[in-house]
Amino acid sequence: MERTTLDLWVGMFVVAGLAALVALAMKVGNLGTYNVSESYQVYGYFQNIGGLKVKASIKSAGVLVGRVTSITLDTQRYEAKVVMSLDKRYQFPQDTFANILTSGLLGEQYIGLMPGGDEEMLKDGGQVKQTQSAVVLEEMIGKFLYNKAAEPEKVIVPEK
Amino acid sequence: MAATKTIRAIGHRIVDAVWRIGSATRFFILALLYSGMGFKRFRLIIKEIFSSGVMSLIIILVAGLFVGMVLGLQGYETLKRYGSESALGSLVALSLVRELGPVLAALLFASRAGSAMTAEIGLMKATEQISAMEMMAVNPIARIVAPRFWAGVISMPLLAAMFSAVGVFGGYLVGVVQIGVDEGSFWAQMQAAVDFREDILNGVLKSFVFGTVVTVIALFEGYDAQPTAEGVSGATTRTVVNSSLAILMLDFVLTAIMFRGN
Numbered sequence: 287m288e289r290t291t292l293d294l295w296v297g298m299f300v301v302a303g304l305a306a307l308v309a310l311a312m313k314v315g316n317l318g319t320y321n322v323s324e325s326y327q328v329y330g331y332f333q334n335i336g337g338l339k340v341k342a343s344i345k346s347a348g349v350l351v352g353r354v355t356s357i358t359l360d361t362q363r364y365e366a367k368v369v370m371s372l373d374k375r376y377q378f379p380q381d382t383f384a385n386i387l388t389s390g391l392l393g394e395q396y397i398g399l400m401p402g403g404d405e406e407m408l409k410d411g412g413q414v415k416q417t418q419s420a421v422v423l424e425e426m427i428g429k430f431l432y433n434k435a436a437e438p439e440k441v442i443v444p445e446k
Numbered sequence: 447m448a449a450t451k452t453i454r455a456i457g458h459r460i461v462d463a464v465w466r467i468g469s470a471t472r473f474f475i476l477a478l479l480y481s482g483m484g485f486k487r488f489r490l491i492i493k494e495i496f497s498s499g500v501m502s503l504i505i506i507l508v509a510g511l512f513v514g515m516v517l518g519l520q521g522y523e524t525l526k527r528y529g530s531e532s533a534l535g536s537l538v539a540l541s542l543v544r545e546l547g548p549v550l551a552a553l554l555f556a557s558r559a560g561s562a563m564t565a566e567i568g569l570m571k572a573t574e575q576i577s578a579m580e581m582m583a584v585n586p587i588a589r590i591v592a593p594r595f596w597a598g599v600i601s602m603p604l605l606a607a608m609f610s611a612v613g614v615f616g617g618y619l620v621g622v623v624q625i626g627v628d629e630g631s632f633w634a635q636m637q638a639a640v641d642f643r644e645d646i647l648n649g650v651l652k653s654f655v656f657g658t659v660v661t662v663i664a665l666f667e668g669y670d671a672q673p674t675a676e677g678v679s680g681a682t683t684r685t686v687v688n689s690s691l692a693i694l695m696l697d698f699v700l701t702a703i704m705f706r707g708n
Contacts, residue, residue, distance in 0.1 A: 296492050299500045303604025306611035307650070313633070314539045314614055315642040343638065 336420025379404035386420035480588035490593035498559035499601030510609035514616025532631035536639030538617030547610030552656035556689040560664035567668030568678035602657025
């Protein structure tokens, strides 16, 4: 098959298109940053997950160590069961503390892991026992108002 | 009797439209059936990729760059109000990869390459080249339509990917280089927000569907055109109008299927 400049142009076009796709995947998307293949799963029960979503990030000391893979309601305990997939490179002690935190005032919610001091490490399929629920703003305001109302009124002593 | 006349005219138009959709579908299936022969002569497809894909490259790249730059500017102005300029990267990338890349590239492709296809085939018909082929026992659908169809289907996703990539670069130029949003957070937030399968592959799938629809409409309008100068010009207009409408309507349907908030 003889070659023509037309082939060259079409070849360049196809290569540029594929390069654009790869650039999108690597530079714009998350393929370059997070590899799902080498990970292990742990789960934890939360009383209230607030606005946590599947694929929310899991951070420890601010470093991204994994993602939330599923959130379901456990009808045995009526608590949210959150499955987290963590990067194999990072091992956490068994008494790690999982917190639902918010990045910024109105930002996305993520799970923060605070490692404890246990010698044993969390295994694949293990449970994070110590968890803290998300802070729900409405609840906090409600509590604050309730406490205000419950405070004994300051008795105004009439001046004599 | 003016009322019955209007109703009759409306009914006639609707029946005509349904009729045309039916013949376009039959045409599409015929093109698929005869594309085996087109693949045997792959050179024909390459030639058509050149005239529809490569020739649309400049308009796609320039348009993508400017759309990205506008997104960068507008996004910055809006996000600044909430003090979250760092989300500019994810805004630019998500809107390009999910919507603007596939849709605008398809609209440009319809008006740049689709109209050319219609005019070419319509003129072939007007100058009786198609009947000549039939006379020589060459199937015009296998020889003319199938290569153009596959060229469009192959070119469209590539063009859309290039549009999005150049657009992100345009957003980067305005946001980071000109305005001075932090470069690290621009890329980091973008990578955190854009998912490869959910966003990028769905965008590619969208542009694939648009490519199919645009080329089928363009080829059908050309093949179906009245073999006169007037008929060809009318068919070219119809190609651009119909495929633009089809792209925008399909985009809604596809978005509703792909990105239902979960």
